[in-house]
Amino acid sequence: MAFNTERYPGVAENVSDRTAGFTLNHCMMRIKDPERSLAFYTNIFGMRVLRRLDFAELNFSLYFLNCPAGTDDPPEDIGDRTVWTFSQRGLLELTHNWGSEDDPDVAYHDGNSEPQGFGHICISVPDLDDAVAWFDDNEVPFIKRPEQGKLPDVAFVRDPDGYWIEIVEAARLPGLGRG
The missing domain is CATH 3.10.180.10 (2,3-Dihydroxybiphenyl 1,2-Dioxygenase, domain 1)
Incomplete structure (x- = not known):
């Protein structure tokens, strides 16, 4: 059977055909x-x-x-x-x-200061190290660099209005969230 969805309380087992194409x-x-x-x-x-x-x-x-x-x-x-x-x-x-x-x-409001709400958008990049160097070259402010904190290989930068942008390289994340 092909993958459909991860299952958790509240997740619909079967979605309506009326949502096809959403x-x-x-x-x-x-x-x-x-x-x-x-x-x-x-x-x-x-x-x-x-x-x-x-x-x-x-x-x-x-x-x-x-x-x-x-x-x-x-x-x-x-x-x-x-x-x-x-x-x-x-x-x-x-x-x-x-x-x-x-x-x-x-x-x-950036959604990350109190009261928290909206968190961030995410941009996937082909090479995280190259992206970090590009951001540094362009003086993009970091909230978190890939080597900092408890989420390795995940970075966060800030846009001109203070919104957070998560930066990931998909190939580095196969173990993410596996505890």
Whole structure:
């Protein structure tokens, strides 16, 4: 029998056929300054902006980013690209409330200080040592380096708004969580 899911109290044994095709499309984080955040995510992580949506009547913009897989070819037509963007997996949505970049009182909760809530996003990299050197070269602030703490081979960096980003190399993690 093929693997379906790990089993724990509360996990559904059988999922409804009506959920077939459901996909986690994106995770949203509020940003104070889009220029600063876009520079960080596109320069440091190599992400690309797939689509920007402006909502003038509500005074905010959405930026949808992904890490290119090398096989995706977003459509040129803006409407087709919007549909394509909302059919992708694992996007990062950065939400900018207009004027926040000029307001010294605007700061977003990172979810890790009290009261805790949202924790982090995670970026998987092909070579953790190379990624750490890249982050050091670009003065990216670390919360935890791979050799620190009780989780070896896992790093955490901080983005311009203070959000935590976990950095992992999948090949280093086969024993993770096995006690």
